[in-house]
Amino acid sequence: MLSEPITNLKGVGKKVQEELEMMHIHTIEDLLTYFPYRYDVFEIKPLSELIHEDKVTIMGRVAHEPSLTYFGKKKSRLFFNVMVEHVAVKAVMFNRAFAKKHINQGDLVTLIGKWDAHRLQITVDQYKIGPIKPADKIKPVYSVKGKMTNYKLRKIIKQAFIDYGDHIKEHLPKHILVDYKLPNRTEALKVMHFPPNRVALKHARRRLTYEEFLLFQLKIQLLRHLNRDAQEGRAQHYDVQKVQQFIQTLPFQLTNAQQKSLNQILSDLKAPFRMNRLLQGDVGSGKTVVAAIALYASVTASRQGALMVPTEILAEQHYQSLKSLFGDHVKIALLTGTVKGKKRATILSNVENNEVDIVIGTHALIQDDVIFHNLGLAIIDEQHRFGVEQRRLLKEKGELADVLFMTATPIPRTLAITAFGDMDVSIINEMPAGRKEVETYWVKENMLEYTLDFIQRKVKQGEQAYLICPLIEESDKLDIQNAVDLYHQLQTYYPSEIKVGLMHGRLPSDEKDDVMKAFIQNKIHVLVSTTVIEVGVNVPNATVMVIYDAERFGLAQLHQLRGRVGRGRLKSYCILIAEPKGEIGKERMRIMTETTDGFLLAEEDLKLRGPGDFFGKKQSGLPEFKVADMVHDYRALETARQDASHLIEQKIIFKNPEYKTLLHELEKEGIFSKPLD
Numbered sequence: 131m132l133s134e135p136i137t138n139l140k141g142v143g144k145k146v147q148e149e150l151e152m153m154h155i156h157t158i159e160d161l162l163t164y165f166p167y168r169y170d171v172f173e174i175k176p177l178s179e180l181i182h183e184d185k186v187t188i189m190g191r192v193a194h195e196p197s198l199t200y201f202g203k204k205k206s207r208l209f210f211n212v213m214v215e216h217v218a219v220k221a222v223m224f225n226r227a228f229a230k231k232h233i234n235q236g237d238l239v240t241l242i243g244k245w246d247a248h249r250l251q252i253t254v255d256q257y258k259i260g261p262i263k264p265a266d267k268i269k270p271v272y273s274v275k276g277k278m279t280n281y282k283l284r285k286i287i288k289q290a291f292i293d294y295g296d297h298i299k300e301h302l303p304k305h306i307l308v309d310y311k312l313p314n315r316t317e318a319l320k321v322m323h324f325p326p327n328r329v330a331l332k333h334a335r336r337r338l339t340y341e342e343f344l345l346f347q348l349k350i351q352l353l354r355h356l357n358r359d360a361q362e363g364r365a366q367h368y369d370v371q372k373v374q375q376f377i378q379t380l381p382f383q384l385t386n387a388q389q390k391s392l393n394q395i396l397s398d399l400k401a402p403f404r405m406n407r408l409l410q411g412d413v414g415s416g417k418t419v420v421a422a423i424a425l426y427a428s429v430t431a432s433r434q435g436a437l438m439v440p441t442e443i444l445a446e447q448h449y450q451s452l453k454s455l456f457g458d459h460v461k462i463a464l465l466t467g468t469v470k471g472k473k474r475a476t477i478l479s480n481v482e483n484n485e486v487d488i489v490i491g492t493h494a495l496i497q498d499d500v501i502f503h504n505l506g507l508a509i510i511d512e513q514h515r516f517g518v519e520q521r522r523l524l525k526e527k528g529e530l531a532d533v534l535f536m537t538a539t540p541i542p543r544t545l546a547i548t549a550f551g552d553m554d555v556s557i558i559n560e561m562p563a564g565r566k567e568v569e570t571y572w573v574k575e576n577m578l579e580y581t582l583d584f585i586q587r588k589v590k591q592g593e594q595a596y597l598i599c600p601l602i603e604e605s606d607k608l609d610i611q612n613a614v615d616l617y618h619q620l621q622t623y624y625p626s627e628i629k630v631g632l633m634h635g636r637l638p639s640d641e642k643d644d645v646m647k648a649f650i651q652n653k654i655h656v657l658v659s660t661t662v663i664e665v666g667v668n669v670p671n672a673t674v675m676v677i678y679d680a681e682r683f684g685l686a687q688l689h690q691l692r693g694r695v696g697r698g699r700l701k702s703y704c705i706l707i708a709e710p711k712g713e714i715g716k717e718r719m720r721i722m723t724e725t726t727d728g729f730l731l732a733e734e735d736l737k738l739r740g741p742g743d744f745f746g747k748k749q750s751g752l753p754e755f756k757v758a759d760m761v762h763d764y765r766a767l768e769t770a771r772q773d774a775s776h777l778i779e780q781k782i783i784f785k786n787p788e789y790k791t792l793l794h795e796l797e798k799e800g801i802f803s804k805p806l807d
C-alpha cells in the first residue's frame with residue numbers, strides 16, 4: 131500500500147526518515163509524488179548553435195595532456211584543448227586538480243559547463259569520460275533538505291518503484307486515457323523521476339497536470355453542488371416594490387451590467403439555498419450601489435445586513451454614503467476597531483436586539499462579541515484582502531446568511547475558476563455613462579516640477595489631486611516618512627491658498643477622518659498619501675493621481691490607485707513617476723499607459739508576476755499543485771473544468787464504477803461531510 135510509511139523501504143533508517151520528513155515526505159505515495167523542480171537537459175548541439183554564457187554540453191577528443199597550474203596552496207586551474215567538429219575548443223576546470231589523473235590525451239570526453247563564444251572556451255562544471263548514456267541526458271533536480279542529496283533521493287525513489295510499483299493505482303478511467311492519449315499513472319510517475327527523453331516527459335507532465343486539475347475541479351464543483359442544500363429558512367422574501375422605489379431615488383440610472391448583477395443577487399436572496407457569490411467589477415464600475423440595494427432588499431425581508439471592508443477609511447466612507455442613500459428609514463451602525471467602550475457596547479446591544487438594520491465595519495465585525503439578531507446578508511468587500519479564516523467567521527455570524535464577496539481587482543479567468551470555482555460569479559463589465567478614460571503618462575523624476583505645476587493648474591480650475599508615496603508595507607516607518615517629507619516639501623512649494631493634506635495608516639483615526647472629510651469637501655486640494663487610499667475611496671472631484679516610484683507597485687495595485695480618479699464626468703490624469711531598471715519594469719509602465727482595461731492588466735500582471743504574487747501572500751486561498759501550473763497549463767485547466775462539470779451534472783461520477791477511484795481520492799481529503807456516492 132502506498133500509504134505505508136517510508137521507513138518500510140529498504141535503506142530508509144531513522145536518519146534518512148528525518149531528512150525526508152523535513153521535505154514533507156512521510157509515505158511511499160508522498161515519495162513517489164515528490165517531483166523534481168527542474169530538469170537539466172544535456173543535449174549536444176553543434177558549436178554554431180551554442181549561445182554565449184549558456185550552460186552547454188559538448189563532446190570531443192582531448193588533444194593533449196592537460197596542464198595544471200596552482201595559485202597558492204589550494205587553488206588550481208586545469209587546462210586542455212578538445213577537438214570538437216575539427217575545432218580546438220579550450221577547456222578550463224578550476225580547483226579540480228585530481229581530474230588531471232582521469233583525463234588523458236586521446237580520450238573521448240563529455241564536458242558540461244558555461245560557454246564563452248568569443249574565446250571558444252568552456253568552463254567545465256562536470257565532465258565524463260566517454261559519451262553520456264541516453265538515460266543521463268535529462269537529469270531531474272530535486273529540492274532537498276538537510277543532508278539529503280539528489281543522488282541519495284533518486285536511489286530511494288528507485289527502490290520505492292521496485293518494492294511498490296505494482297501498487298500504484300490508476301485514478302483515471304480508461305476511456306479518458308485513450309481519448310486524451312495520456313500515459314497510465316505508473317508510467318507517468320516513473321517518467322517524472324527517470325525521464326528517458328523529452329517527449330515522454332512532456333506526456334507524463336500532461337497526464338499528471340490533467341489529473342491534478344480534474345481532481346481540483348471536481349472538488350470545488352462538488353462542494354458548490356452540495357452547498358446548495360435547500361433550506362426553506364434561507365429564502366429572503368424581500369419587498370420588490372420597496373426595492374424598486376429605492377432604485378428610483380438614486381441620482382442615476384443603473385447600468386445594464388449593474389442591473390444584471392443585481393438581478394442575480396436578488397434571485398439568490400429569494401432562493402432557498404445559501405448565496406455564495408462573487409461580484410467582480412473594475413474600479414469605479416459601481417459595485418457599492420449594487421451592494422447597497424442588496425442590503426436594503428434584505429432589510430425589507432426583516433433581516434439584518436453586514437458589510438465588511440478592509441480599511442477604516444473605507445468603512446467610514448461607506449457608512450456616510452449609505453446613510454445619505456437610505457435616509458432615516460434604515461438604521462445603520464459603524465463598527466471599527468476604534469469604536470470602543472460605551473459606544474461600542476451600545477452598538478453591540480443594538481445589533482443583538484435588532485435595533486440596527488445594517489452594520490458596516492472592518493475586522494471589528496467578526497469579533498466574538500458581535501452577535502446578530504438575524505443576519506440575512508453578509509457582504510465582504512475586497513475579499514482577497516481578508517484571510518480565508520476571516521471570511522468564514524463572518525459567514526458563520528448568521529447560520530442562514532447569504533454571502534456576497536466583492537472585488538475590484540479584476541481576477542483573470544484562470545484564477546477566478548481556480549480560486550473561486552466554488553462560487554457563482556457576477557461581473558460588472560461596463561462603466562457608468564459619461565466616464566472618460568484616465569489619461570496616463572509615465573515620466574522620469576526630472577519631470578517632477580512640471581507635474582507639480584500641472585497639479586497647481588488643475589487645482590486653480592477647482593479640481594483636486596492625490597500624490598501617492600512609495601510604500602510597500604503600511605507598517606514600514608521609513609515609507610511613511612517619505613509621505614511626511616513630501617507633505618512638508620509641498621507645503622512650502624505651493625502658495626498658501628493651495629491646501630496640502632497628509633494621509634497614512636498610522637494617523638490616529640479621528641485625524642484620518644478629519645483629513646478625508648476635508649478632502650471630500652475640497653478644503654484640502656492636494657492629498658499626499660500612502661496606499662491606504664488604494665481601495666474604494668470615492669472623491670469624484672479628484673482628477674489627478676500622481677504615483678511616485680511607480681515601479682515598486684504591481685500592475686493590479688497601480689490600476690486600483692489610478693481608479694481613485696476618473697470617477698466622475700471630469701477628465702482625469704494619472705502620472706507615473708518611475709525609473710524602472712529592468713525590461714519587465716519598463717514593460718509594466720508601458721502597459722499602464724496603453725490600457726485602462728482592468729482585466730487586460732490583470733492578465734498581464736499574472737504573466738509578469740505569477741499567481742502567488744497576484745493576490746499577495748498566502749491569503750489567496752489558491753491551491754498548490756505539484757505538477758500543474760495555472761498560468762501555463764491554462765488549456766488543460768479549462769478542459770478539466772468542463773469535464774468535471776459534465777461528470778457532476780450527468781451524475782456520471784456517481785454512477786459509473788470506473789470513477790470509483792477518483793471519488794475515493796476526493797473523499798481522502800476529508801472535506802466532504804458525507805460519503806459522496
Ligand SMILES: Nc1ncnc2c1ncn2[C@@H]1O[C@H](COP(=O)(O)OP(=O)(O)OP(=O)(O)O)[C@@H](O)[C@H]1O
Binds near residue numbers: 412413419562665
Ligand atoms: N449607474 C451609474 N451611473 C452613474 N454613476 C454611477 C453609477 N453607479 C455608480 N455611480 C457612481 O460612480 C462612482 C463609483 O461607484 P462605486 O464607488 O460604487 O464604485 P466601485 O465599483 O465600488 O468602485 P471601487 O472599486 O473603486 O471601490 C460613485 O461616485 C457612484 O456614485
